[in-house]
Amino acid sequence: MDIAPVIDGFGVVLQPENLLYCLIGVVVGMLVGVLPGLGPAATIAILLPLTYAVEPVTAIIMLAGIFYGAQYGGTITSVLLRLPGEASSVVTVFDGYALARQGKAGTALGIAAIGSFVGGTVSIIALTLVAPFIASFALDFGPPEYTMLALLGILLVAAVGNGSRTKAFVAAAIGLLLATVGRDGFTGAERFTFESLSMADGLDFVPIAMGIFGLAEILHSLENRGKLGKPPAKVSNPWPSRKDLKQSSGAIGRGSVIGFVLGILPGGGAVLSSLAAYGLEKKRSKTPERFGKGAIEGVAAPESANNAAATSSFIPLLTLGIPANATIAVIFGALLIQGITPGPGLVEDHPELFWGVVNSMYIGNILLLMMSIPLVGLFVKILTIRASIMAPITVLITLIGVYTVNNNSFDIVLVIVFGVLGYLMKKAGFEPGPLVLAFVLGSLLESNARRSLILFDGDVAGFATRPISGTLLAVLVVVLVLPLLGFVLRRSLAGRGGPAAPGPGGGATGETPSDSPSDSPSDSPSDTPSDTDAPEGRTKESSR
């Protein structure tokens, strides 16, 4: 591996401007992580107009900072107030809040910050090693490969994402439809423009992202206005003890690995990995009953995992050009705005951007580790602002922002239309992610598909004959067929015997009681010395 561009990347990051934007990014990210209802996708969408004003590298450094910064911030409210600021810190609530109730809020936050730092750093190191390897195939990528890649990206996000699969496909189809609006790039024919000049150039990514993520989320969060708030919480003893660190070090390691692996998979990302990491810790633990009552591992594992996943989800984006989740899709859009198409060519064509962004994550994680504990009080204070004050300001910023991009009032109308659409989608249970993703990849998909068909003289079989596109096609078919196969299997199982169908779900809960008696006689003689702290914890709880 050539080491020079990596070093140059640090040179890019250490420029004062980039350092400043990295700092802005992580602070905003943490802030957004604290605020429930405003996720990283929404914030990045709202801040898209800002990226026009700065260099591509600087812009992406900031947006990336928002994304992984949000993973830190989400922990704070989970632990202190039992309010998960982000979907990815929902599992942190179980043990984090229990620890806070025992007066160990500081310990939980400290461990979460350290875990996040380790998770993020492990992931960046792996990213540094893996990404150039994947990108080394770049030269072999032509239009057919890009076609398959775009198709696979849309399909994976729709198939693996959380929520209903059918609804995700519907959303993706709408996204593809929206991508066709405007003048055809090859023939010049106008499509779905309704004779409007504003739509002749196609729909812009910025108003769509700002509407569907930004405005829609604000509208949605206004619904919770009537809910009763919570009294403020105190933070004491912010540094974890040596014993806590020792106890959670394994969990942090395992969480980082899980997060890294699941983060690469499209549609997986931070939410899934935090759930998986928590599940694994609970299963591995000799004292699973401690979980939910303030087990430090229950905070350490998911927090390491969601940060590792947030970082590793940049791998498919920066190397293959597939956005792995909704937030990354918005960052993808930001890159396209800057005239850079993320893909296998990125490392070769824009090494300063690739390594600049990757290396900025090291700096960003250090900044986050330093800031997360001292700033907790400030972040909690922000939660005392009422939604009726916060929402109008955010909406105003969104609308002014989108207007400044093109000085075009039609864009404001677009934001409002897509805001309402996104809100209705949310209400009806449609994920906005696949729509935006399909829209982003739609134009890429179309132009490359048509270019490759010209290459193949209109022969569709050409996609299967080239090695890389053939492989991608095979993966595509597997992704399509597997869920169908599973569906058919479940159908036939359900047809044979009713009680057999809910087996996996019911079996998991049934396993734990049957496992523990069989484990305890064999384990107890050998494990008694190391197990001493577990019964100690139990007696403490019973005495309370």
Add this chain to the structure above:
Amino acid sequence: MTVLVGYVDTAPGNAAYEAAVAEAARRGEPLVVLNSPQGGALVDKALVGDERRAELASVAAAAGVAFELRQPTHHDDLAGAIAAVADEVDASVVVIGIRRRSPVGKLFLGSDAQRVLLDLDRPILAVKPRS
């Protein structure tokens, strides 16, 4: 008949609470504590948490007074919320804490204490914190 006190965890609020406990003990009536947040925010500084609630209850218990805490959201109308609860529990006296306001502040923001004093048709005990 009960003694109703409007409470937030501030100096005037605590002065009002102290006076209300004494008043309830003197009258031999149960004490109803109204802690009404405005609502809309995720964290509300005015809201009484579990710890503070226990402290308040122990003060009341020490004086031999029955204690009840109510926390309805008042949105924009605090005086209305106090009036509604006062009617519901049939308060013989309503205790509130008052603080100094500048004329300008009063002009722009109004005064909840003034509205309570003028709007409620019940005896009201207004308490200032000791300075």
